Amino acid sequence: MRKVLILGVASLTAGCGGEGGQRTASNDPFCQAVLPAVEAFMAESRARNPTPDDPRYGGTLVIGSIGELADGMNAAISTDYSTTQHQQFVNLMTLIDYDPEGNARPYLAESWDVAPDGTEITFHLRRDVFWHDGEQTDAYDVAFTYETVTDPLTAYPNAAFWDNYVKGPNGVAVVDDFTVVIRLEPHAEFLDPFRSAAILPEHLLGDVPRDQLRVHPYGTQCPVGNGPFVFAEHRPQDRWLFEANPAFPDALGGRPFVDRYVYRIIPEQTTLLTELLTENIDVYISPGPDQAQTIIDNPNLELRSYPFRNYILVGWNSRRPQLADARVRRAITMGTNRAEIVEAILRGYGTVAHTGVPAFHFAHSPEALPRLRYDPERARALLDEAGWRDRDGDGVRESADGTRLSFSIKYNTGNQQRQDIAEIMQSQLAAIGVEAQPQVVEWATLLQQINTPELRDFDGVIIGWVAEFKVDDTDLFHSERIDQPYAWSGTQNPEIDRLLDAISITVDRSEATNLWLEYQRVLIEEQPYTYFYFPDRLDGVNRRVVDVVMDARGEWVNIKDWYLDPSSR
Amino acid sequence: MTKYLARRLLGAIPLVIGIATIVFFAVNLAPGDPTLRFLAPGMNQEVIEQMRANFGLDQPMHIRYVKWLGAMLTGDFGYSFSHSRPVLAVLRDFVPNTLVLSAVALVVAFVLGVLLGTIQAVRQYSKVDSGLSVVLLFFYSMPSFWLALMLILTLSLFARNVWELPIWFPASGMVSTDYEFLSFGAQLRDRFMHLVLPTLSLALVLTAGIARYMRGSMLEVIRQDYIRTAHAKGLSERVVVFKHALRNALIPIITLVGLYIPVLFSGTVFIEYVFAWPGMGRTIYEAILTRDYPLVMAGSFFFAAMVVVANLIADVLYAIVDPRIRYE
Numbered sequence: 001m002r003k004v005l006i007l008g009v010a011s012l013t014a015g016c017g018g019e020g021g022q023r024t025a026s027n028d029p030f031c032q033a034v035l036p037a038v039e040a041f042m043a044e045s046r047a048r049n050p051t052p053d054d055p056r057y058g059g060t061l062v063i064g065s066i067g068e069l070a071d072g073m074n075a076a077i078s079t080d081y082s083t084t085q086h087q088q089f090v091n092l093m094t095l096i097d098y099d100p101e102g103n104a105r106p107y108l109a110e111s112w113d114v115a116p117d118g119t120e121i122t123f124h125l126r127r128d129v130f131w132h133d134g135e136q137t138d139a140y141d142v143a144f145t146y147e148t149v150t151d152p153l154t155a156y157p158n159a160a161f162w163d164n165y166v167k168g169p170n171g172v173a174v175v176d177d178f179t180v181v182i183r184l185e186p187h188a189e190f191l192d193p194f195r196s197a198a199i200l201p202e203h204l205l206g207d208v209p210r211d212q213l214r215v216h217p218y219g220t221q222c223p224v225g226n227g228p229f230v231f232a233e234h235r236p237q238d239r240w241l242f243e244a245n246p247a248f249p250d251a252l253g254g255r256p257f258v259d260r261y262v263y264r265i266i267p268e269q270t271t272l273l274t275e276l277l278t279e280n281i282d283v284y285i286s287p288g289p290d291q292a293q294t295i296i297d298n299p300n301l302e303l304r305s306y307p308f309r310n311y312i313l314v315g316w317n318s319r320r321p322q323l324a325d326a327r328v329r330r331a332i333t334m335g336t337n338r339a340e341i342v343e344a345i346l347r348g349y350g351t352v353a354h355t356g357v358p359a360f361h362f363a364h365s366p367e368a369l370p371r372l373r374y375d376p377e378r379a380r381a382l383l384d385e386a387g388w389r390d391r392d393g394d395g396v397r398e399s400a401d402g403t404r405l406s407f408s409i410k411y412n413t414g415n416q417q418r419q420d421i422a423e424i425m426q427s428q429l430a431a432i433g434v435e436a437q438p439q440v441v442e443w444a445t446l447l448q449q450i451n452t453p454e455l456r457d458f459d460g461v462i463i464g465w466v467a468e469f470k471v472d473d474t475d476l477f478h479s480e481r482i483d484q485p486y487a488w489s490g491t492q493n494p495e496i497d498r499l500l501d502a503i504s505i506t507v508d509r510s511e512a513t514n515l516w517l518e519y520q521r522v523l524i525e526e527q528p529y530t531y532f533y534f535p536d537r538l539d540g541v542n543r544r545v546v547d548v549v550m551d552a553r554g555e556w557v558n559i560k561d562w563y564l565d566p567s568s569r
Numbered sequence: 570m571t572k573y574l575a576r577r578l579l580g581a582i583p584l585v586i587g588i589a590t591i592v593f594f595a596v597n598l599a600p601g602d603p604t605l606r607f608l609a610p611g612m613n614q615e616v617i618e619q620m621r622a623n624f625g626l627d628q629p630m631h632i633r634y635v636k637w638l639g640a641m642l643t644g645d646f647g648y649s650f651s652h653s654r655p656v657l658a659v660l661r662d663f664v665p666n667t668l669v670l671s672a673v674a675l676v677v678a679f680v681l682g683v684l685l686g687t688i689q690a691v692r693q694y695s696k697v698d699s700g701l702s703v704v705l706l707f708f709y710s711m712p713s714f715w716l717a718l719m720l721i722l723t724l725s726l727f728a729r730n731v732w733e734l735p736i737w738f739p740a741s742g743m744v745s746t747d748y749e750f751l752s753f754g755a756q757l758r759d760r761f762m763h764l765v766l767p768t769l770s771l772a773l774v775l776t777a778g779i780a781r782y783m784r785g786s787m788l789e790v791i792r793q794d795y796i797r798t799a800h801a802k803g804l805s806e807r808v809v810v811f812k813h814a815l816r817n818a819l820i821p822i823i824t825l826v827g828l829y830i831p832v833l834f835s836g837t838v839f840i841e842y843v844f845a846w847p848g849m850g851r852t853i854y855e856a857i858l859t860r861d862y863p864l865v866m867a868g869s870f871f872f873a874a875m876v877v878v879a880n881l882i883a884d885v886l887y888a889i890v891d892p893r894i895r896y897e
Contacts, residue, residue, distance in 0.1 A: 027658075062746050068855075070606070071653060079607050155619035157607040211623045215648045236652060236662055237855075238742065238847035262746045266845040270718055274726045274740040444601025444860060447608060484613060 031222035034133060034204065038224060038231075041134035045247035051255070059564035061258040061545065063555075064266050064281035068237055074219025075198040076148050079157040081466065081554075082285070084196065089556040090242060090261070091225035092198035095123055095142070096191060098553055102360055102469060104191045107252075108137065108199060108226075118186030118507065123194075125178040128249040131201050132230045139180040144202035146172040146182060153210040160475070161193035164504075187505050188512060192470040199226070228256045228560035239264045248560070257563035276301065276540045282564075283548075284540035285555055289347040295540040304550050305349055307359035308537035310466040312421070313529040314409060315450070315488040320459050321403050327386040328405070329527035333372045335379040335432040336425050342533045345420050349538060353531035355520040356476075358467050360552040362509050363516030370524055379432045390433050397433040406435035407459030410450075412443040418462040421532065436460070451485035461488065462532075473519075474500050477528055489528030496522055544568035570888070574881070581877040586638075588873040589866055593637065596857065596865045597630055603650040603860045624650055637866065646870075647863035651856060656867040659852070664871065666743065667848035670840070671833045674768045675826070678775035683815075683822065685776070686783020690818075691810055693788060701780070709777035713836055717770040717843040724766060738765050741845035767844040771836050775829055782825060787818040820891050827883030831876045 051057050071078035075087045088094050095109040106112075109123040129137040149156040150167035165171055166183040173181045184190055201224055208216050218224075223231045229242035240263040244255045264281060266272045273291050276284040277298060287295060295303045316323045316332075323329060338352045354371045357364050383389075388397040388405050397405040409425060411418035422438035429436045441449065449457040475481050478500050479492040499519040506512040539555060541548055544565040549558045604620045621627050628636075640647060646656035685705070689698045708716070721740045728737035739745065745759050790796065791814050799809045838850035853868035855861075888894045 028654075060746055070651065074653070077653075152615060152619055153623075155616050155623055157612060157616070157620075159613065159616045211619075214620075214623050214650075215653055217654065220653050235847060236659070237852060238845070239746070264742065264746070264845070265847075266741045267851070268843045268845070271721060271741045271843055271845060274721050277726055278729045278737070278740065280739060280741075280745075442600075443858070444599070444605050447605050448600040451608070485608075 028217045028221055030217050034222050034224055037133035041130070041132060042230060042243075042246065044134075045245075049246045049255070051246070055566040056257045056546075056563040057255075058257075058259050058566075059569040060260040060262060061283075061559075061562065061564060062262045062264060062281045063283040063285060064264045064272050064275055065285035066265070066267050066269065066272065068265050069240060069263065071214075072219035072221075072234070073198075073223030073225060073231065074213065074216065075145070075200055076154050076156055077214050077219065084198075085554045085556040086240075086263070087198040087225075088196070089227070089554070089559055090229045091223055091227045091231055092200070093129065093137070093225075093227050094196065094198050095125075095194040097557075098195055098469065100549075100551055100553070102362070102552075104195065109194075112191075114190075118184075118190070120181055120183055121190070122175070122179060122181045125180070126249060126251075127178055128251065129226050130247050131203070131226045132224050132245065132247075133204075135201065135203050137199065137201075137226045138177045139174040140177075141199050141202045142180045143172045143174050144206055145197065145200045148200065148205075148210060148213070149197055151210050154213055155211075158193075158196070160472075161197065164190070165193075186507060188503060188507055189470040190507070192468070195469065201226075228253075229261055232260075237265055253560055256560035261559070273540075276542070279542060282542040282545050283555070287538050287540050289345070289349045289535075289538065291540075292347060292349060292538055300543055302541045302543055304539040304541055304548075305536045306551050307351065307534060308552055309358050309360070309468070310464050311353045311356055311358065311534045312418070312462065312464045312532040313353070313356075314421075314425070314532065315458075315461045315463060315529050316527070317456055317459050317461075317488065317490060318528065319456060319490045320407065321399075322405050322407050323459060325386050326526050327382050328388065329530070330372060330525075331379040331382040331386070331432065332429065332434060333527055333530040334375045334382070335429050335434065336530060337374040337428055338530075338532055339374065341421060341424055344424070345417050346533065346535055349536040350533040351536075353534050355523050355531060356465065356467060356473060356529075357471055357516065357520060358534055358552070360469070361467075361471055363513045363520075365517070368517055369520050372524060372527075376432050383432065383434075388433075395430070395433060396435045404435065405433065406437070408437045408439045409460040409462060410439045410441050410446060410458050411462040412446050413440055421462055450488050453483045453485065453487070456488070456490070458488075472500075472504065473523075474504065477523070477526075491526060491528045493522065493526055496526065574885070577881055577884075581874075581881075585870060585873045585877060589641070589870045590634075590638075592869040593634055593862075593866055594630075596860065596862055597633070599860070601860055602626060603862070606859055637863075641866075641870070646867040649856070649861055649864040651859045651861040651864065656863045659864060660849070660867060660871060663847060663849040663852045666846060667834070667837055667841070667850060670764070670767055670771065670846060670848060671830075671837055673764060674771035674775070675829065675833060677768055678772040678779055678829075679822075679826075681772070682776045682779025683783050683819070686780040687787055687810065687815065687818075689780065689784040690787030690791065691806075705777040705780050708773045709781075711774065713770050713774050714839045714843065716773060717766070717840055720766050720770055721843070739763055740766065743846060767840050767846055770840050770843070771833065774836075775833070778829075779822065779825060783818065783822055786821050787814060790814045790818040793817075816890065820887065823886045823890055824883050826886065827880040830879035831872075834872055834875065 065082060067082060069083040069086055070080040071083060073087055073091045075092060078084060093108040095107060096104045097107045099105050108126060108129060110126050111124045113122045123142065125139060125142065131137055147169055148154050150162045150165065150171060164185045164187040171183050175181060204224055205218060220234060225231065228245050228248045230245045232243045233241040242261045244259055246255050248255050266275060269288055269291065272284050273287060273294065275281045279300065292303055295301050316329050318324050342348065342350045342352055354366055354369055383397055388399055390396060391398045409422045411422050419438065419440065426436045426438055449455055450461050475484060475486045477489065477491040477496050479497050481487050482490060482492065499515055499522065503512060503515045503519060506515060539550055546563050546565055547561050602621065603624055604617050607620065637647065649656050649659050652659050685701055689701050692698050724738050725740040728734045739762060743763050748756060748759055751759060796809060796814055799813045834850065837848055838854050840846065841848040841851035849868060853865060856864040856868060
C-alpha cells in the first residue's frame, strides 16, 4: 500500500520541480542584454539621489484589476485602457498631459510652439529625463516613435490619431537634440495624440523591423521606460512589479513616494472585493455597482465615483425596413425608461446619455439639447404618424404593407447589464406595440456580425464605446464611411456629414462648441442609436493610500504622488 | 512492460495530432480573429489587414495548417499573439502552476477519499457511515465554482473580518506581494496558505466521489475468505484492514486516477479563474476569447497529451498493485 501511494505521488509531481511564475525576462537575449544596464543605472541613481528624509516615502502599493496589461509597455502596438494608463503615467512618458480640466500641460515636452498657419508643432523637450538604462531621452526618440506609429507596417491600432498629420519620416524633423518638429494639417484638438502616445526608446527598438514589433520581448518581458516607475518583474496573468525611479526629474516631483507598486490580475470580481476587504490590495479598479455599498460600509475603505468616458448604447440598423424611419427610432427611445434603467442596473451610478459627448468634453451641455424623455404617449403617437398600427390586433404594430414592428436586440454573452437592458426594453417596448427580442451572441461572433460591411447581421445591438478625449463620430455616422466596420447604423444624413466635417477642422473651442450643439440636435432627431447611459467609474480605495486623484483622465493619473499612511506599513 | 509502454506511447501520437487538428480547424473557423480586440473607431481596414499579415494570418487556412503541423512536429509551437512571446515560453510559465495545483488536489482527494471510504466500509450502517455519506453527497453535488466562492467567503473574508480568527487564507494568487522579502520558512508557509483554498475547492468534490467508490470496493473485499482467514489468525483489526484488505480494495480506485485527471484539468479552469491562479486552464480560456490561435492549439495539445499520459499511468499502476496483471 505504501509503495503504491508514493509511486503515484512521485509520477504526478515529477513535472513540477521548478517554482511557478519566475521572472519572464530570464532567458530572452534582448532582455539579458538590457536588464544589467537598468540595474546599474538604478543603483547609481539611488546612490546619487538618496530618498529624502520624509515619512511619506516607502511601502508597497497594490492595485488589483481583472485584466492583464495586454501587450505591455510597447506603446506602438497596444490600445487596452489599463495598459495605456501604465504607459502614460507609470513606466513611460508622453510629450504632454492634461490638467483636470482637459487643458494640455507640459510633461516630457517642456514647451511647444504652433506655427501660425497650424501646420507645424515644435516640441522643446526636457533635458533631465533618462531611460531607465541611463540613456538620455531626446528628440531622436520622439522622431523614432512618430515614424513608427505612423508607419503602416507597424499596424498601430490607434492609426486614426494620425489622420491629419504628415505620416512617416516627412512628418517629423529633429532640429537639435531636444527640439523636434511635427507637421500636420490644421485640425481640431491637434495636441491630443501627444497626450496618448507614449514615447519609446530609439536606442533599444530602432532596428526592430516594424512588422516584428508585436512579437518583440520589449513590451511584456523587459520594458525600459523613462517614467516615474521602473519595470522590475512581470508574471503573466498574475502581477506586474514596478519600483520607484530614483532618477525621475525633481522638477516633475522626483521619485514616487511608494517604493514598489504591484499591479495584480484577479479575474473574478468577488475575489477582488474580498482582497480589498481583507486589505490584500489597496485599490480595486472598477468594482461593479452591486459591490459599491459593501465598499462604502467598510470604514477602512473609500468608494470613488466619477463621470468617465464610456457609454452604453443600442445601435439601430437603419437598413432594416422596420428601423429605417427616424420617427420609429425616436419612438423606441421615448418608449424606453432610461432613467429607471440607470437606477435599477447601475444603482444610480451613472447618467442618462443623449449623445456620445461625455461630461469632460467642452461641448457637453445636455440641458441645451432637445432631449428625448420617457413618454410612451408621444411614442405611440409618433408610431401612428409614421404609419405603424396594430392592424391585426396581436399587440404588435404593422406597416401598411404588413411588415411587423418586430426586431431582435443582440448583446454579448456573459454581460449581465446588457442582458438586463435588453429584457427591460423588451417589456417596456411591448407597451407601445413594438416587439423587441433579446438575443445573446458570443462576443467575437457578435463583432463579426455587426462590423462586416457585407453582413450587418443585426437589427439592434447593445454595445459600449470608450470615448477618447478627442470625441469624433466620423467613423460612426459619416456617410463616406458607410462601408467601414463601425457604420453600424448606416446613417446617411447630409446635415450630419456637413457638421462632422466642420467640427473636425475647427480649432477654436467656442466656435466648435456651437457646431457640436448643432450636431447633437441633428443627431437626436436622427437617433441612429438609443444612447443609454454614461456609467460612473467606480474604484475601491483603502484609506491608507493618501492623495489619490482619479477622474476622467484615469485611475493612474497621479500615482507618483500617492503615498501610504506611514502608520499603516 | 517496456514494449507495452512504447506501443501505447506510439499509438498516442496520431491521437494527439488528430485532436490538435480538430482544435486547429475549430478555432480558426470560429468567427472573429485576433485583431478583434483592437476594435475602435478609426481602426480602418488597411490597419487590420496589416495586423493580420504581422500575425501571419494573411495566408489561406490549409497553408497555415500545413505550416503549423510541420513546425509543431519539430517542436516549434510559434508565437503567442496575446503574450508576444514564443508559445513554449508561455507554457513553461503556466504548466507547472497548474500541475502543482492539480497534483496536490489529486493527492489530497485520494488520501482523504480512501481513508473516509475505508472508515465507512468498516463501520457500515453506523452513525459515522451515514453522517459521512450525507456530508460527502453535499460536496459531491456542489459545483466547484460555487464551492470556491463559499470557501473564499468563509475561510478568507469572514475568518478575518467577521470572526477575527488568527488564521485566514488569502483569496487569490500563488504568493504574497512581499514574498521576496520573506525568510525561507515564511516563504514555504506563504505558498502553503495560498494553496489551501484552491486545492480544497478542487479536491473536496473529487474526495466525495472517491470515498463512495472506496466504500463499495472495500465492502466487497472484507467479505472475502482470505480476510476471514486473517481475522481467524488473530490479527488485529488494523492490520487486517490496512494490510490485507486495503491493497486489494485499491485496485478499482487506481483506475479512477486516469479518469479523474481530465476532470481535474477542466476543473482547474474555473478554480484558476476564481483564485487568480496563473495556470494553464485560465490561460487557454483567455486565449480562446482573444483568438490567440497558436496558444490555444499548443494548450489543447498539451492537455490531450496529459490525458493520454494519465491513462497510461493508471494502467501501469494497475499492474503494480495487482501482480496478476501483466502487460505484453
